[in-house]
Amino acid sequence: MRYVEVRREVCMTAREIYEARLVAGTWGNVSAWVDDVMVITPSGMDYGTLSPEDMVIVNGEGEVIEGFFAPSVETPLHLAIYKNRPDVKGIVHVHSPYATAFAVARRPIPVILEETAQAIGHEIPVAPYAHCGSEELAHHVVRTLGQDKKAVLLANHGLITVDVSPSAALRACYIAERTAMITLFAEQIGSINILADEDVKCLYEKFKNYGQKKDR
Structure with a gap:
């Protein structure tokens, strides 16, 4: 079995979004990009029982090259993001209740916390509505993510985030x-106070060097 560690990370991330109640049932999906192929969660399977062997490997055209199950219905969306963002190696899509409330209201999530500025670095915009699994949805999300955003709300649907790993x-x-x-x-309680753009930029840049440095 190829890509054992990547399969394990995708699987464990999928199980975590289920256990953390960021999704219900079989909704949501997780993927990783490695060696010009995508490892993605299977469609319509109980996340609580998934194993790394259940992950599906598809090529850049969405064709299954390894796996026993059909890939997530959002495979076109994930592939479109990877093709447009070479910096992205992991994608997570959830239907968490508070973020989805903003998606239903079609209202961006503002940067009100330092941790939001540090880890995301921008207001989370809303991509226009389109049916799940459609090429139209993929187009809207890719355009809204652009070349630098890490998170986007999907109108009346949920949240998708991208980064260097799942x-x-x-x-x-x-x-x-x-x-x-x-x-x-x-x-x-009252009105909210959004962080200034210059503060968001400063916090985001500083967070890149946060934590312990590895031994050389």
């Missing part, structure tokens, strides 16, 4: 969901 993209999901939740709570 686990890194998952972190952005958690932060986006927390930001959406706190925004809604803060608005019940």
Whole structure:
């Protein structure tokens, strides 16, 4: 079996979004890009019982080259992002409740927290509505992500995040969901205060060097 570690990361990320209640049932999907192929979750299977062997490998045209199951219905969306963003190696799509509330309202999630500025670095915009699994949806998301964004809301649908790995993209999901939740709570108390663009940029750049450095 090829790409054992990548399969394991995609599988474990999928199981985590289910256990963390970022999705319900079989909704949502996770993928990784490696050696010009994509490892993605299978369509319509219980995330709670997935194993690395269940992950599906497709080529750049979406054709299954390894795996026993059909790939996620959002395969065209994932492939479109990878083709447009060479920097992206992991994608996570969730239907978490607070972020999805913003998607239903078709309202961007603002940068109100330092952690949002540090880990995402921008307001999370809303891609126009299109049916799930459609080429039209893929087009809208790719255009809204552009060349530098890490997260986008899908109108009346959910949230998608991109990063250098599935686990890194998952972190952005958690932060986006927390930001959406706190925004809604803060608005019940009073008005929200959005961080200035220059502060967001500064925090994002500083966060790149956050944490312990590896031994040389």
